[in-house]
Amino acid sequence: MASRGIKDQVAIVGMGCTNFGEHWDKSVEDMLVEASQEAYASAGIEQDDVDAFWFGTLGSGVSGLTLSRALKLDYKPVTRVENMCATGSEAFRNACYAVASGAYDVACAIGVEKLKDNGMSGLVSTPLPDDGTRPEMTAPATFSLLAPAYGNKYGVKEDEMKDVLTRIAWKNHYNGARNPRAQFQKEVPKDKIRNAPLIAGQLGIFDCSGVSDGSAAAIIVRAEDALKYTDKPIYVKALAFAAGPAAGPIDSDYDYTTFHEVAACAADAYSQAGVDNPMAEIAMAEVHDCFTPTELVLMEDLGFAERGLGWKEVMAGTYDLDGELPVNPDGGLKSFGHPIGASGLRMLLECWLQLRQEAPEDRQIKSVTEEGKTLGMTHNLGGAPGECVSFISIVGSELG
């Protein structure tokens, strides 16, 4: 038994992504058509060239029909997948395996979410009928538990912690301001972030990711065929996933300063990709910054900082656009927005742009252009601290 991975067996040869935001004038169908057409054009293919589809959405439709009806697919296999906030990534992971298996030559992973049509604040889910005893904490409340627990464990005072969280939001807004597809394309001054109305615990409105509509897609082929489609394919180095016993809410040993699922997932991903020193080898990371404390904790779970020191690295600018390891150079969930089913594929789009050196000039990272690093990471988590699913991909612009 082993997690062997499929390093260098498949490659991304085309990507598409709608702008993310409040698309009052676009339907699920509109967004699927736009993302898929852009992806086909990017790969230089027609829809008929795609052999199979993996379609991710949390709740903007059910079954493969949502996609096949919109795109008028010609009796092709469509698999609808859902894995909470890792849904888009899960569509990608399974499409990659299908191509690696030899079952299909060309696969498309596409995700979509239409969140703004329901007229509600935040995310809306339809829980199964139950006994009414589930804790009624909102998503920002569950993630806000990380901040005081982290501060308590590592001696970060409440005020200092607020600075750390503020800096994460500030950085992601700074990056998003350089991204024409992002939901929020404005830099926000730190004092405005810091003094925003509180939502839960220490978290203000700027500590929360954007609720938005959007779709993104990727075209996947076998690595040996990749150069037929593009000069600059992005090869898949690792695909890792972890779901655990969800013990946090019932086990007193869980201390709300880590995501065990992410740490396990990262170890598997680095092993598959052969990465020994993530800080030195990885050029950029798109991580799941649903709320600012999440990004802080992820820096440590992903091995980008020593335990208890992540907050110092944040304050030192290590993860800034011009830092040692740019994190969320596209603005992240915070600024780009978070249409659930599309988010994981949107993260891959940034790897695609940055590693191919096709990002807009004002956000192209120097770890690629000057330091010659070739690896990018995407990370999603779905759920809450102590009970989540975690996905990590590592992709690269070179084989080997």
Added chain:
Amino acid sequence: MRGIIGYGAYVPFYRLQRSAITAALGSGGGRGTRAVASYDEDATSMAVEACRNMIRSGGSSLPKPASVSFATSTPPYLDKTNATVIHAALGLPSSVFAADVGGAPRSVNAALRFALEGSSPAMIVASDVRTGRPGSADESMSGDGAVAWMIGSDRDAPVLAHWLGGASATSEFLDRWRLPGWNYSRVWEERFGEHAYLPLVAEAATAAFKQCELGSDDVDLVVVTGLHARAVRGAARSAGVGSAKIANDMTMTIGNTGTPHAGLVLTSALDEAEPNQTIMVIHLADGCDVGFYRTTEALTNFVSAEPISAQIERGNDTLDYNKFLTWRGFLDREPPRRPDPTPPAAPPSQRNQAWKYGFVGSRDRSSGAIHLPPHRVSVKGGAVDEMEPIPMAEVKASVATFTIDRLAYTLSPPAIAVVIDFDGGGRFSCQLTDADPESVAIGNRVQMTFRRMRTDNGVHNYFWKAKPATIEEPASASNLAEEEK
């Protein structure tokens, strides 16, 4: 000889200063405070807390009751028995009969009379959430609370106060009334009620004295209650005990709680009473019921785990009038932009009855790990089906971490969410209720309380929350929940 073998009171945490009504409306109100059931309480949830206080006080000496009778004039459900919720929350075996008596405050005397004249241990619980139209005397002078008694004989447990007997007088007259669905009562002009009540008091008292072969000089203390304040003021004199000592009826602190009120005043009296005292209870409700109790030596060994005086002392009187109106449904506030919550479904609620109503988790025999809610596979070591049920409602816990959730929908924002670790193991996440957001801290001690989480689509969702710990002593073990062999 039968009588009271256990009792417990419950007064909710919040108080409304009557002057807050006057300040808002320019009329109404008055002096003192009234007790207010929190937004997450109702007659049933308060009844559960009164029973739990009784069981904590009585400990293992209390017998298992043959029946639970729940009296309320503000039943959360009609057509569905409310007492079954109490039965489930206390983890009583299915062989214990549970039923409501209700409609009017006098119904509690029906339950008491049947219990006192019966032959098996009987649990009686009474509870009301009293309302009145803004500015009315009902609004300001009434209050919310619950009381529980265990009635039995010396064979069952030491009797704290023997029932000496009593008598009643009944008459049909329109004093106060409420149509089903109304959230307040209406009353006739008060001098008419006084005219109707006082002769009935005299009649019942005379008959009771005669039946028990007692005279007014034998009475050490008089408990006199009823929702007609003017008639109550004249009742002791009409009963021929005008010069006797009258028990403080707590109107200034908690208000008149209706159905449970005579019981609440009696529990307060019993907390203070010496052995071998005679207490006369006069209850004016659509007639008059008079009864005599005589305290016993056993009372000296009885200690209330949560005496009503301590509960009154602890009350928080900073409640805003507008919050009070919101909680009682008199102010229709703008809801958050969130979908209507779905109510609990019947099948999972029934499957998980011990968990949902009794807060019974599971403990892995192999690792000792406690699971809340119960699981089949252990979180420690992964043992499958090695679990045994473990009741956790009486176990104290400490706050491991917490957050103030300003987004969560609640009638009392902001919600306080806590992650708590129980003494001896077990973690749970829930809301902290009856607490000030400013005073929550890691390490705070909490205890569990039975609440109505919310009501959606006409379904009340009962479950447990944490509240700041008020009892630090280890709770007495109870054998009430043990299954019959």
